[in-house]
Amino acid sequence: MTVQRTIDGIDSPEALKAALSAAQYLAGDGLATSAYLALALGKPLLLEGAPGVGKTEAAKALASALMREMIRLQCFEGIDAASAMYEWNYARQMLAIRQAGEGEEPDIYADRFLIERPMLKALRNGRHSLLLVDEIDRSDHEFEAFLLEYLSDFQISIPETGTVSALHRPIIVLTSNRTRDLHEALRRRCVYHWIDFPEPELEADIVMARAGSVARDTARAIVAAVNRMRQEPLAKPPGIAETIEWAEAATVLNSLGHGWPEAFRQSIGVALKDQDDLGFLEPRMAEMIG
Numbered sequence: 188m189t190v191q192r193t194i195d196g197i198d199s200p201e202a203l204k205a206a207l208s209a210a211q212y213l214a215g216d217g218l219a220t221s222a223y224l225a226l227a228l229g230k231p232l233l234l235e236g237a238p239g240v241g242k243t244e245a246a247k248a249l250a251s252a253l254m255r256e257m258i259r260l261q262c263f264e265g266i267d268a269a270s271a272m273y274e275w276n277y278a279r280q281m282l283a284i285r286q287a288g289e290g291e292e293p294d295i296y297a298d299r300f301l302i303e304r305p306m307l308k309a310l311r312n313g314r315h316s317l318l319l320v321d322e323i324d325r326s327d328h329e330f331e332a333f334l335l336e337y338l339s340d341f342q343i344s345i346p347e348t349g350t351v352s353a354l355h356r357p358i359i360v361l362t363s364n365r366t367r368d369l370h371e372a373l374r375r376r377c378v379y380h381w382i383d384f385p386e387p388e389l390e391a392d393i394v395m396a397r398a399g400s401v402a403r404d405t406a407r408a409i410v411a412a413v414n415r416m417r418q419e420p421l422a423k424p425p426g427i428a429e430t431i432e433w434a435e436a437a438t439v440l441n442s443l444g445h446g447w448p449e450a451f452r453q454s455i456g457v458a459l460k461d462q463d464d465l466g467f468l469e470p471r472m473a474e475m476i477g
Contacts, residue, residue: 194226195253203252211396212241212248213389221380222249231338231359233374236382239426242362243321245382250317255358258312259319260305262326268333272343273307276300296347307343313355323373324363331370338376384427387414393427394434401434405441409434412451412476413458419468425458433458451476 197203203226204219214222218234222245225232234242250257260271268274280295287293303311309318323331337343338359342352361377363369385393387410394406401409409430417424425433436457440450452472459465468475 190227191229192227195255197223197226197253199223206252207245207248210248210251212244212252213385213393213396214245214248215385215389218245218380218382221378225378226358228378229356231361231377233361233363233369233377233379234382235363235365235379237384237424237426238364239424239428240382240384241427242382243319244427246317246319246321246360246362249358249360250319253317253358255317256312256315257317257319258305258309258357259321262320262322262324262330264325264327266326266330270304271306271330271333272304272337273345274302274304275347276302301345301348306337307351309357309359310337310341310343310351310353313353313357317358317360320359320361322364323361324366324369328370331373335372335376338373384414384417387411390414390427390430394431397431398435398438401438405438406434408447408451408477409437415475415477416459416468421459421461421464421467423459423461423464429458429460448473448476 192198197206200216200220200223203223204214204216207214207219207222222232224230234245236242247257275296280300283293283295283300301307305318309316320334323334340352341356342350344350384390387407390410390413391403391406394401394410395403398406413425413430413433433451433454436454437447437450440454441447445453455465455472459468
């Protein structure tokens with residue numbers, strides 16, 4: 188295994204944490220260390236955690252911090268190799284066959300007939316790209332099997348033409364909401380990190396970093412309310428993005444003269460986006476808002 192101590196100018200977990208902070212992502216020491224080790228060891232980074240904790244944002248910030256193009260592969264039930272890796276442009280192949288002269292055999296598997304999907308594009312871009320395989324748990328076990336060769340050898344086997352290997356390994360980040368267990372073979376190929384909701388003070392810092400118009404007291408009040416809501420059995424508890432948006436929305440209403448805590452209550456639909464959740468908390472909304 189080749190170990191690189193410096194990757195794109197990053198030579199330590201502390202340096203990566205600072206670079207992520209400059210990209211407006213406030214990472215904890217654990218995430219910064221795991222991400223740095225994934226870079227140093229040339230291995231994919233697997234981020235697991237509840238929806239809304241910032242897994243996708245972490246990948247975006249990492250791409251920004253390292254000045255790489257982020258190529259996103261959004262997983263879904265039934266995703267296959269044609270959607271994720273490559274497919275042949277059958278219409279152009281048929282046209283080439285029709286236009287070929289008598290006795291001429293066109294090479295219908297030439298590169299110009301190959302349609303790049305995210306995984307092949309990232310492989311060819313190599314050092315200039317970061318591939319985000321988002322919500323891998325939404326796919327099925329068959330798709331995980333497609334990924335294994337890619338994650339271990341950084342290559343794709345194309346039966347018609349051969350194997351495409353990366354001259355320079357792309358950075359790969361996988362995210363999972365843990366709606367199902369991932370195969371052990373996939374986990375073994377990755378550096379793993381669990382992302383939880385941040386501590387209240389850190390989440391308030393995140394709100395301040397992302398929403399410059401929000402006062403510190405407002406950020407702390409919103410974070411406290413969100414943390415109380417997350418303790419309830421909600422269908423869709425608010426994530427960090429909802430915390431930021433709620434703080435911004437309440438600040439807008441307050442500036443229009445609605446006042447506190449009425450501005451919190453009136454903008455609650457920015458944080459809670461499920462009618463059953465709203466109905467469940469409505470009798471205790473004053474308690475939630477504090």
